[in-house]
Amino acid sequence: MHAAPEMAAAEFARWQKLIEVRTGIHLPTHRKTFLQQALLTRMRELQQTDYNKYFVSLRDGAQAAIEWACLVDLLTVHETRFFRHPESYDLVRSFCRNLLQREPDSRQRSVQVWSVGCSTGEEVYSLAMLLQELQQETGPFYFGVTGTDISYPALASAREGIYHLRRLVGISEEQRATHFQALGDDYFQVVSPLRQRTCFVQGNVNDIRLAKQQMFDIIYCQNLLIYFQNDKRRELLNGLCEHLRPGGILVLAPGEVLRWQHPEMMRIDNKQCLAYSHRGDGRVAE
Ligand SMILES: C[S@@+](CC[C@H](N)C(=O)[O-])C[C@H]1O[C@@H](n2cnc3c(N)ncnc32)[C@H](O)[C@@H]1O
Numbered sequence: 001m002h003a004a005p006e007m008a009a010a011e012f013a014r015w016q017k018l019i020e021v022r023t024g025i026h027l028p029t030h031r032k033t034f035l036q037q038a039l040l041t042r043m044r045e046l047q048q049t050d051y052n053k054y055f056v057s058l059r060d061g062a063q064a065a066i067e068w069a070c071l072v073d074l075l076t077v078h079e080t081r082f083f084r085h086p087e088s089y090d091l092v093r094s095f096c097r098n099l100l101q102r103e104p105d106s107r108q109r110s111v112q113v114w115s116v117g118c119s120t121g122e123e124v125y126s127l128a129m130l131l132q133e134l135q136q137e138t139g140p141f142y143f144g145v146t147g148t149d150i151s152y153p154a155l156a157s158a159r160e161g162i163y164h165l166r167r168l169v170g171i172s173e174e175q176r177a178t179h180f181q182a183l184g185d186d187y188f189q190v191v192s193p194l195r196q197r198t199c200f201v202q203g204n205v206n207d208i209r210l211a212k213q214q215m216f217d218i219i220y221c222q223n224l225l226i227y228f229q230n231d232k233r234r235e236l237l238n239g240l241c242e243h244l245r246p247g248g249i250l251v252l253a254p255g256e257v258l259r260w261q262h263p264e265m266m267r268i269d270n271k272q273c274l275a276y277s278h279r280g281d282g283r284v285a286e
Helices: 009-023 029-045 051-057 061-075 086-101 122-138 152-160 173-179 205-210 230-241
Strands: 110-116 142-149 162-164 180-184 187-190 198-202 216-221 244-252 265-267 274-278
Touching (some): 009 029, 009 051, 009 061, 029 061, 086 110, 086 122, 086 244, 110 122, 122 142, 122 173, 122 198, 122 216, 142 152, 173 180, 205 230, 230 244
Parallel strands (some): 110 142, 110 216
Antiparallel strands (some): 162 187, 244 274
16 A cells, blocks of 8 residues: 555644544544545545545535545444454343343333444344344344444445354354355355344434434443543443433443443443443343
């Protein structure tokens, strides 16, 4: 890859601000090279060489919105994997068990989950597999897993649910046989009944307060907040809580937020996980 044209400090600050205002993502100075490379990649495709001209092209209008979506995809990190933090999935399983035990009428039993910053879908399908498997223990219940992400290409890939064998790390052979269909050449697709339990929607977590008031039992948000400044993290968490049903849980990745308190949320006593329970109707996770 060619070196990107050097970016002056003032130019960097201008890009930093644009990205933070629009996405919440904070690019510290040590990520200047990353920004330059991302811009260079896109500008080369457009046969542009001037940071300023490209900046102006992102400002207003429909074309600017399309261009912005392309750039955002280059600026976001999509690293993910199935059952990435197993202890958090154990916590979700335990929470759901309790939740379902409390509802004797199987027609009323349902679990709605939101995976925030779902990338290419591994997290959403891990949650869906977990809930599908839990039914063997609890009996039938309705569930749905919604994944949102700012990146359109990541979501397109998530909707297909096709993964190379290399990416099925964390999936047991039994799970592979149950939840995936072999497509050949070491590619596997999540089976249609499980995909039908999922839904992928483009959404910027930074605009959360504008989002439709859909409510969830579990909000699963891992490895997204790390790209935001501490104040922003706390602000986003406050926004997420507004989408949590009373008694629901919010699951983050360990260490992702410090000193966050919310009058309606209680830290779950679990040393391996960072999760909070909505003080509501007394549902508890163990
Ligand atoms: C590192 S991945 C984490 C994926 C998954 N949650 C996991 O833990 O494996 C972070 C994801 O957050 C998305 N993202 C970054 N900023 C976002 C924003 N402002 N709104 C929504 N999604 C965002 C990125 O596109 C990326 O797919």
